[in-house]
Amino acid sequence: MTEQAKNFWAGVRSEIPLLIGVFPFGMIYGALAINAGLSTLAAQMMSSLVFGGSAQFITTQLVREAAPGLVILLTIAVVNLRHMLYSASLAPYLASLSTRWKGLLAYLLTDEAYAPTVIHYEKEGATPFGHFFLLGAGLTLWINWQISTALGIFLGAAIPESWSLDFALPLTFIAMVVPVLKDRPAIAAAVSAGVVALFAHTLPYQLGLIVAALVGIIVGTLLEKRQSPDETSPSVGTSSPEGTSPSKEVS
Amino acid sequence: MNIWLVLVLGGLITFAIRFSFIYLFGKFHVPDALRKALHYVPPAVLSAIIFPELFIRNETVDLSLDNHRLMAGLVAILAAWFTKNIFITILAGMLALLLFQFFL
Numbered sequence: 001m002t003e004q005a006k007n008f009w010a011g012v013r014s015e016i017p018l019l020i021g022v023f024p025f026g027m028i029y030g031a032l033a034i035n036a037g038l039s040t041l042a043a044q045m046m047s048s049l050v051f052g053g054s055a056q057f058i059t060t061q062l063v064r065e066a067a068p069g070l071v072i073l074l075t076i077a078v079v080n081l082r083h084m085l086y087s088a089s090l091a092p093y094l095a096s097l098s099t100r101w102k103g104l105l106a107y108l109l110t111d112e113a114y115a116p117t118v119i120h121y122e123k124e125g126a127t128p129f130g131h132f133f134l135l136g137a138g139l140t141l142w143i144n145w146q147i148s149t150a151l152g153i154f155l156g157a158a159i160p161e162s163w164s165l166d167f168a169l170p171l172t173f174i175a176m177v178v179p180v181l182k183d184r185p186a187i188a189a190a191v192s193a194g195v196v197a198l199f200a201h202t203l204p205y206q207l208g209l210i211v212a213a214l215v216g217i218i219v220g221t222l223l224e225k226r227q228s229p230d231e232t233s234p235s236v237g238t239s240s241p242e243g244t245s246p247s248k249e250v251s
Numbered sequence: 252m253n254i255w256l257v258l259v260l261g262g263l264i265t266f267a268i269r270f271s272f273i274y275l276f277g278k279f280h281v282p283d284a285l286r287k288a289l290h291y292v293p294p295a296v297l298s299a300i301i302f303p304e305l306f307i308r309n310e311t312v313d314l315s316l317d318n319h320r321l322m323a324g325l326v327a328i329l330a331a332w333f334t335k336n337i338f339i340t341i342l343a344g345m346l347a348l349l350l351f352q353f354f355l
Contacts, residue, residue: 017337042254049262059261069257076261082296083269088285089292091276099274106270111300118293164348167320168341170304171327175340177297178331186294193295194302198312201303209299216295221288 003129011136014116021169022053022112022141023148024159029056030152036064040153047149051142052110054206055079078205085213086114090134093126105131108138112169119176185227189220319355323348 001009026047033043038060046056055076062072086109094102117134124130151158159165181187193216200208305324306312316322327344334340 017341020341038254042258046258046261049258050265051262052265055261055265059257063254069253072257073260073264077264077268080265080268083265084271085292085296087269088272088276089289091272092281092286092289094273095277102273102277103270106273107266109269109273115293115297122290122293164345164352167304167323167345167348170301170324171341171344172337173297173301174324174327174344175331175337177294177301178328178340179335180294180297186291189291190294190298194298197299197302198306201307202310208303209296212299213292213295216298217288217291220291220295221284224287 003127004132007127007129007132008136010120011117011133011138012140014120014133015112015137015140017172017175018112018116018141018169019144021166021172023144024157024163024165025053025169026145026148027152027155027159028157029053029060030149030154031157032057032152033060033149034153036060038063043153044146044149047145048142050076051107051145052080052083053145058205075205078207082111082206082210082213083109083114085210086111086118089118090114090121093121094131094134097131101131105134105138108134108142110138110141112141113138115173115176119180122180185220185223188223189216192216192219316355319348319351322351 029047030043033046033056034040038046046059050056050059058075058079059072062075087106090105090109094105097105113134116137120133121130177190181190193212196215197208197212200211202208203211301324305321306314306318308318308320313321323344326347327340330336330343331340
């Protein structure tokens with residue numbers, strides 16, 4: 001098997017556990033979209049045009065409330081803002097690709113494609129054909145999102161909520177994040193982001209997620225600086241102003 | 252606004268956000284400090300997704316034993332720690348959740 005195919009199929013395989021949670025989610029979206037008064041075609045096309053679960057759910061809700069188009073667009077932008085973090089996080093690994101490749105991979109860059117891909121890159125580093133991993137993961141998710149949307153449109157949600165299949169998503173993320181927690185800065189980044197997320201979860205439009213992630217990134221970066229004594233600045237306290245600047249750029 | 256216009260523009264906005272840094276990174280020099288900081292995106296983002304799913308029940312933080320998702324999540328964290336295997340972790344977490352819901 002070529003390196004391209006190997007990476008591609010590894011990406012496909014990495015996506016399978018996430019599908020347990022994504023598939024019922026897609027069906028619920030399809031059912032809700034029809035219920036909110038969207039046409040069959042519009043409901044289905046939103047899954048390929050916007051291709052982002054949270055944004056689609058909120059859009060559906062806003063269409064039901066007959067919100068103005070501009071409000072819907074603004075909401076989509078804010079809800080998907082977290083993807084800018086993913087874009088920045090994967091960008092170093094994709095820097096050498098052609099614009100066409102970058103465009104295709106950016107289109108496929110959802111939460112569920114980002115997670116296994118970045119974990120893959122953290123483990124393997126940048127390899128010549130690593131982007132085929134993202135392609136495999138992204139396409140697998142895309143195809144299943146389209147199919148589950150269609151099933152939801154025509155059959156309704158169908159899978160009983162009591163099966164708790166949605167729980168498979170956080171479980172998969174747990175399986176991915178635990179092996180990354182190799183040193184104290186990483187653990188501190190994870191715990192601080194998690195705790196902030198609990199306090200910030202009342203913020204609308206997934207903004208809590210962004211705030212929490214930024215706090216985690218800042219905490220991790222500061223701790224890493226403190227641990228490496230090769231810094232020119234002798235005092236630990238003075239390192240904090242520089243420490244916060246890079247993560248501000250991320251936002 | 253026409254729904255199709257909303258969907259097309261919404262798609263373009265989403266794409267522009269996802270494309271932003273991937274597009275820009277090849278064009279400019281990126282400071283090392285930023286590159287280093289980006290390594291903390293995965294643990295920070297994933298935890299920020301996981302924590303509310305486990306701890307929040309009925310809109311508040313629930314630390315009680317009745318919070319089955321928290322208990323099942325702890326089982327999954329242990330499974331992930333010791334096995335480093337995704338399928339075992341999911342299986343352990345889902346089974347734990349079903350058992351807790353059934354017996355507690």
